[in-house]
Amino acid sequence: MIYKKLFVRIVLRLSLIVLLSVSMGWFLWMSAYPILAFVPLVLILYLLYRLIHDLNSTNRLLSQFFLAVKNDETALNLQHNGEGKSFDALRDSMQGVNQIIKDLRMKYQQKEIVSDAIIENAAVGILTFNSQGMVEGINRKGRELLGVHHLVSIKALMKTDPNLVALFQGIKAGESRVLKTQVKQKTLHLLVSCTCIKLDNENWKLLSFTDIKSEMDATELESWQRLISVLTHEIMNSIAPLTSLSETLVQTYSQIDAETVIGEKNLSKTRLGLQVIQEQGEGLMHFVDNYRQLTRIPKPQLKKVSLKHLFEHVKALLALDDDIRIDYHFSIKEDNLSIEADEKLMVQVLVNLIQNAQHAITDRGIIQVLACRGNEGNTLIKIIDNGMGIKAEDIKNIFVPFFTTRENGSGIGLSITRQIMRLHQAKISLESVYGEGCKVELSFPAYS
Structure with a gap:
């Protein structure tokens, strides 16, 4: 107007x-x-x-x-x-x-x-710095955790712990890492998460970090309790027959003097008892060998691994094309999708998970192995089956060493798988509905 x-x-x-x-x-x-x-x-x-x-x-x-x-x-x-x-x-x-x-x-x-005010009083440390390491801001909790009154550059933390600076510089967007460090004679387990942003044609990292030592101590204690419970169960199952047989043999031969002639019946019982003792001993040795496998996982030799090539390798290794009992569906959303990993260890992980899915299927079933990019730029591999699934009360123990729901299972496959994923700074999660099937998801950091 x-x-x-x-x-x-x-x-x-x-x-x-x-x-x-x-x-x-x-x-x-x-x-x-x-x-x-x-x-x-x-x-x-x-x-x-x-x-x-x-x-x-x-x-x-x-x-x-x-x-x-x-x-x-x-x-x-x-x-x-x-x-x-x-x-x-x-x-x-x-x-x-x-x-x-x-x-x-x-x-x-x-x-x-x-x-x-929210950032300054947040319960977690928040730190922002540019590609040159110059700090734009750090809140009160961040200063407290890092033991500084002010921070101009993250390189100033070299005196505290060079590994801390390396982690801050090397962590990628969407990634979370845990670092054990010591700040002013205090041991911390820092859980660090990263978000990357671009402002005025400059790349910035926004890190959030917190001390999870108490949570890790509680989790470690719970894990030890579960492991000890499983170890006690396995060892007692093996030792109980040994103790019983040894006691029986001792009682039998303590009643025989030097002049007594041992009959064929007693000799037969003795041979049988010694055979059982031998078998139980071999079982214990096998159990110990399985335990040693958990501590002998080699350090990953990281390189670019094509998921298409990885899937072809696994299919050939398991001869899946010859298995008429199960339908296998391998799918990759992007042809050039890759991860940074040790190929041999990743083959071991996928073979173990697919074999677990095979054992869960009693009749004709379907196993899907899918690869795609996640919402945070990470790479996901999903193994989905329509087998029997896992009972709700067993899921919390599924990654505990030597815990198994399968007869004659060793109980170390998933434990080794989780350990391999941790060595790759990757994650594994499992979902299951008993009677309907199971889904295992592997999450790898974004590959640059």
């Missing part, structure tokens, strides 16, 4: 200037009194002056307004000065827009104050 009024004023003045110009020409060339041409000339000059004045006033108003916005001057005061209703309305509109901008800035500042 404002601009329409201004437009009408300009059009009217231009129209009058045109008409006056025509009349001035008529007086000069057609009238007997050419001196009268002076009258329209004066009017034309006046209209031109008013037109230029209005345009300059508009430009001055706009320039004043935009300069105030640019310089964050919210105390802009555009008072009426009698230039007309159009300019008064324009000033009012600019004043209204300026008030809206002022209110928005006030709300933004209030939100910024609240956000800063």
Whole structure:
């Protein structure tokens, strides 16, 4: 409406200037009194002056307004000065827009104050730094955990722990790592998570970290209790027959003196007892060998591994094409999908998980091995079967060494699998509904 009024004023003045110009020409060339041409000339000059004045006033108003916005001057005061209703309305509109901008800035500042307060008082440490390691901000908990009063560059933490600096520099977006470190004679287990952002053509890392030592101690204690429970069960099952047989043999031969002739029946019982003792001893040795496997996993030799090539390797190794009992479906969402891993260890992981799925299927079934990219840029491999699944009460123990739900199972396959995944800074999770099937998900950090 404002601009329409201004437009009408300009059009009217231009129209009058045109008409006056025509009349001035008529007086000069057609009238007997050419001196009268002076009258329209004066009017034309006046209209031109008013037109230029209005345009300059508009430009001055706009320039004043935009300069105030640019310089964050919210105390802009555009008072009426009698230039007309159009300019008064324009000033009012600019004043209204300026008030809206002022209110928005006030709300933004209030939100910024609240956000800063939340970050500063967060229960986890928060640290932001650029690609050169220069720190943009660190909150109170972060300073407390790292033992610093202020931090300009993460390289200043080299005195505390070089491994901490290496972790901060090397951690990737969406990745979480745990580091055991010591800050001012205090042992910490820092869980560090990373988010990467790009601002003003510069890459920034936002790290959140917290000490999970107490949680790890509680988890470790619970894990030890579960492991000891399983070990006790396995060892007692092996030792109980040994003790019983040894006691029986001792009682039998303690009643026989040097002159007593041992009958064939006693000899037969003795041979049978010794055979059982031998078998139980071999079982214990096998049990110990399985335990040693958990501590002998080699350090991964990381390299780029194509999932397409990895899947082909696993299919050939297990001769899955010859298995008519189960339908296998391998799928990769992206042909060039890769992970950073030790190929031999990854083959071991997939073979173990697929074999577990095979054992869970009693009749004709389906096993799906799917690979895709996750929402956080990570790479996911999912092994899904429609077998019997795992009982709810057994899931919490499924990764405990020597725990098994299968007859004659060693109980170390999933434990080794989880250990291999941890060595790759990767994660493994399991979901199951008893009677419907099981899904195992492997999550690998984004491969750059």
